[in-house]
Amino acid sequence: MSRLSFILRRLGRSVFTIWFAVTVTFLLLRLLPGDPALAIASPNMTDDARAALLTQYGLDKPLIAQYGIYLFELVRGNFGTSFTQSIPVMNVLLQRLPWTLLLTFTALLLTVLVGIPLGVLAASKKGRFIDKFVQIVGVTGQSIFVPSIGVLLLFVFGLNLRWLPIGGAYDTNAYGMAWYGSVISHLILPAVSLMLIQLGSYVLTMRSTLIEALGEDYVTLARANGLPYRRILWKHALRNALLPTTTLIGLQLGFLVGGAVLTETVFAYPGIGRGIYEAVTQLDFPVLQGAFLLLAVTVVVANMLTDIVYGFLDPRVKTS
Template identity: 40%
Template sequence: MTAVEPQLPVDDALEVGTTATTAVKGRSRVPWRFLGGRAAFYLFTLWAAITINFFLPRLMRGDAVDQYLARNRTVTPEAADALRALLGLDTDKSLWQQYLDYWALLLRGDLGISLLHGLRPVTEVIGQALPWTVGLVGFATIVSFAIGTVGGAIVGWRRGSRAEVLIPITTFLSTIPYFWLGLLAIALFSVNLGWFPIGKAYGVGISPEFSIEFIGQVIHHGTLPAVTIIIASLGGWMLGMRNMMLTVLDEDYITVAQAKGMPNRRVLWRYAARNAVLPQIQSFALSIGFIVGGTIVMEMVFSYPGVGKLLLDATNAKDYALMQGVFLVITLSVLVANILADVAYAFLDPRTRQTEA
């Protein structure tokens, strides 16, 4: 008789064949080459951004002192020279020396002082505006991403159903210029109906403090701009997720899962949506990074005291230190967001870990 060879355990085709569940067996080694390459890339990007951040404002005509003198003609020439020396704009130093001094101050955490805000430190000025932008734009971005991704997955799963009418509606709303959408929202809900205030972050006469009244004022004033941001950005997330779902649903492992009788909910969220969401991660990371920059148009329409409006005011006043500080914060936020996106992508897609290892 022929000896029967023992049967080796066969892995489930679904667990092996999907992009999101393929496991790297064996002892994985640390991908030092990949980590070193990514670290070098991000460090070079940071250096380039800071260098451009320094030289670009100085290519503009005039400076912050000239703008200040135009508004205050009683300032003496000696005081103007002292202001230029204080801001690092004195012509006694070469541009290269100013660049080196800028790096020295930057490494010490000194972003300079803002002439536009009464010689206050730039870190203090940005620190006051940053929570408003992160709280409003960050909340709206996360909500729009979550609703758009989940909605796009459901619409893609139920292709050909009535739910697909959401795609042209949300896409149409996303094509409307944001300032126009914001003005329409103000005219309808603030002027005509009186449900929400026209602008500002809180009411007149209310002092910022941790109290129920102040929190209620912030929520009341921030609801309309937040909803406007969600409506304006929802179409892109939903359309992108729906298109990726249509691609993933044609894969073999989805057919195998359905043939094995798996519940539709498990196939949808465990296999289809988990793979379809991967391309959305990078876009979401960029959106998270640009949250710090805020939405300048939104903050101008609703008179919201965020970083976007702060950057616009600094640009008009040619306040170099404040412009550089805001650009630096935006750059760092984008880089950190991309790093987190790389980590999240590698976690969600084991093929990335296998290739890097």
């Protein structure tokens, strides 16, 4: 299979996945209890005014017609208008997106920087106390519910020790360099919460793949040639062990985004996740649809890029 056809197949699969996610989201939101008309219609409105408002938002049409209009507008780049804020959904999302990107990629960077060295350490000390301790920490991290970590960190470092702020993204009275400092201080707890949840997968994956790589013939040959163990570990074995970790980054991004939704709610962080929580309570369908679509596209694109990168790193993938 040529590289071009490999990329085109991944692209076509990604487009289908995004369409499926859009369709499922559209239908599931219509199953939510409550009447979305209550979010946009005032109790004091006359019947004619209420009917005109519902017509304006297309809520008076059959479900299949609403779906068709929604897809048509999406193709044109129109995400609709927020029921509660009366502004384009794209504006609502663009206000919140930078905060979610900052939180997500900070957590991802911390996870990679901490997880890979811990996995290497555990693999190099296989069977020893440090190896068993790292495995216990990894499994424990995978089994903890995201809000539980957030609440624990809030209680310890925010309420008891008062080292870090307990909510928001910055101090409203901070300006200049002080504002950037407040952004970092508000980012620490939610980013660490997300990092701790994801850390176990990276540590355990890196440990197992590196142990397997250390048992390969080329490692045995390198040892026989007298190469230092540290050089064999970090330069030769680690290079091959990183391939599954590269795939894991793309696969775990979906879990990271889902965790960001819960984490932003716990820490009142003004990102997409917090916006989803507020939109659910207000039955703001357009904002929910736009937020879910944006998150779905982010995850699908990340996975597609991971597949493509992995295909270039390991030619066997393209022929599988």
